[in-house]
Amino acid sequence: MPTGNDRTSTDIFEPEVEHRPESALDRVVFGVAAALALVVVLWGILDQAALGERASQAQSWVIEYTGWLFVLSTTGFVVFAIWLAASRYGKIPLGQDGERPEFRTTSWIAMMFSAGMGIGLMFWGVAEPLTFYLSPPPDTATAGSDAAVQVAMSQTLFHWTLHPWAVYAVVGLAIGYGTFRLGRPQLISAAFTRVLGRRQTEGPIGKAIDIMAIFATLFGSAASLGLGALQIGAGIEHNGWVESVGETLVVSIIVVLTILFILSAVSGVAKGIQWLSNINMVLALVLAAFVFIAGPTLTMLNLIPTSIADYVAFLPEMAGRTNASGGDDVADWLGAWTIFYWAWWVSWTPFVGMFIARISRGRTIRQFVTGVLLVPSMVSLIWFAIFGGAGISEADAISGGESSVNSNYALFDLLQQYPIPAITTVLVMILVGIFFVSGADAASLVMGTLSQRGSIHPSTWTVVFWGSLTGAVAAIMLLIGDPGDPVALQGLQALTIVAALPFLLVMVLLCVSLYRDLRLDPIILREDLGQTLVEDAVLAGVEQHGEDFALVFEETTPTEDDANELDAAELDATEDARS
Template identity: 60%
Template structure:
């Protein structure tokens, strides 16, 4: 999933998020404002793993392909249930925080106003919810579930299959993924803006493992896992974008079959583009491109809505919501206990792959949404992060999923041989202005990736250089090139044997393997955040106030038979406490 360039950090540089704030443990990020210092343990260990994977893939493609498939099968059989439980657990945890007493706690010092206006905040949240993922799966996922529903559910291409297709698509793109992002973003924002710690993932764990361990080997391991997950998540997005661009070029008649060579060339071009944008320092220009992309995506959606099956799309909106709600329990509980190998394969291709992909993106997306949410309360944060992108996904899938399902029902055969990257262009072939819209899709995919991957490279640099908000250029270039190399290996092992249509398999295999360790980190992140919130000054004040009030009421009832009133007077100095006390009168 692509996200725009992180916004300006001038306010963060000022250090005012912690000055004079009793909730801060140290001045906000002041230790990270000097010359970036590379953490050679975090950088070196992750780079070594990356080089090992790339070299293995280059000299032993078949061997890596076989090993990754075997590892994936073992992990799905033995740990798939963990991903399913964790993803639903994050939804419950995020909603719990929003509706609990912790919902009033601000992500900043007491009384601090939100850094961005609500309209701007929602707009940036909208941009974070769009990207390669929606461009790639907006047509292919609802269409795929319509033609081939989840095992043991409904007959293919039936009326019931329409409901299941939309419900399953929304399940993969609304509350669950954004709850994953919300947990990470909330933990990072609270730790950084409320407590004044660094913006490293390890900083979140300070209340759980202590400052020494958070800055020691345990903290470095956490940052390595975050960096590793981000690398493979970014590479997965690059690989998916490459597949769709190659399919568009084939549909336009520009190339023949999408061989491994063609895919690698496209990856190389995209990699050069996003590295150049990441090191150019023209953040405003990238943001401008991102905003243009949002407008182009909206125009594309409006075009398909108007010239496509408009009434069917409108009818699909309430149907999708109702089906999602009614099938939520069943979808959340699919974990391979029933259905045999067919269900295991389906989960690997859809639900568990998605959960792994979202988790691999949490360090990056979490940092982004944390950065733009300073000053918001926890309740506002969770509400915005869960609802805004979910509504965007609902509308997007209704339009593109509705257009693809209607076209398939009409006998146009847009599903084809099941190749996901070609299906968007197959749908556009049956609408006006095919060439223009096809080129527009390729442009959208390319810019979405470039405008997000440059920021992902910067985030990887931040993780490598002790939380520096402006990592060294060479580090950014290194991780940008590494992303391209890993994406190429993902696609090459997927096409091992010459079957280009299986290219997505390599992406799924390595993404899942790379995200599994960080899933454990995220579960522990929830524990650390909850421990932090329990000791938050606002929480302690509320608890003390309730205790004092209860004691005063008890005393008043006992001594005055219930006829009393409460007033405040200066506390009597007993040498142990200070402040005010409540007494009955």
């Protein structure tokens, strides 16, 4: 172990990454995760009904017995992330002092948004606000009323703005800080070094954490890809190209898009994901502008400030709603919506959290939290104001006068009410397809990283393997239900949230570990030491000279007896973080 005389204060926090070959495969992590995933795929091929039943039972147990924990923890993550950004820890960079961000801000935002929620916003942009308008949460408003519009928009924003992105931010900060500031491997397990110690994080406990991360990433990302396949299939049927959406069509869509996203993934982040994300951002803006102009523009503009005010007003009630808030109706509604969403976001955290950490090198914690929380939240607000407002205005045409909405077709039914539907529906399918490709692209890279001991550039064959398996899992998840049935989402939902509960507990520990790391960051140590030295100097000056004195800085020659307190403190912190 080095001593204070071995290194200076300027190089103590230089990363000390163990140099492994970039292709070094963790055989235990890769082998166990791959075997478990292949077992599920094989089970789905041989007995879809049994897999669906078991997944549904597990989902029901998680929602019934741990729903309160999801409600409490997700709000806690929002508070924790905002506090970090506003506190003195916000100035700490996710990288070395003076390091510049790797990606431009526009590309950074586009990649983050595309990987995090792109397909979800396309799928639910019209469907969710319209569903809450026609069938509001229990004991909130009368269906189809003006009050129902307020409830629908505020509840939708609750599900899609600060809370989900705070979940992602917690994992992203822990991974980004540990990787780019301390030189740890880019692994979920490495973020627990402060709590468990290096020996444990590199042993069986750490490997178990990384296996769970791969498993959750695989099924969480496959669920979002399944949404994309359902919507593309609905668009094909809506345009009259096929009579109905069946298993063959959905599987064919997944196969084609899987090939495309594997090709994108092997091209690397800068070439593949960044290029696709920038294209998608432009196409999404074109679609939103078209609906904004062709639809009820004034209604959409009015919804923006109204939705913000309603979100703030209803936030305590929405954040505190649990099974204790009402009877079975409330419990059933929470299980189908809020608690399911929280579980779903948590199941995506290994994928989205690691990915936004990967693209955020060089940004400060304050920049990171501001970008991750506020920018996507504002985009979601505008998106739902446009598409939700348009959908509510055309409620009868979309729902056919019923109190329910077919989520697969809602956006296409809306576009049918406006000019050039043949063109706009094709644009939607292209958008969803690119979101599919960019999302699975990022997920494949993350799973490759987890399989290869945190390598930022995983080998091509590993990326191809996980990409292919993601497509297979997405197909199995859809085939559990009838792809042409409105309840086909149940298969997607059931398998994704099963992995969420253990990761919720992992994330709570991540917050503890991250806080303990940040307390010993050199910037914080220098700040504390500087404050102490200045206070001591002022007290000494007052004692010797009263109020008439000045602090003077001059160069001195340190001796071994004048041990540098900053070096010692930083060295102890560094060794503690890595041991």
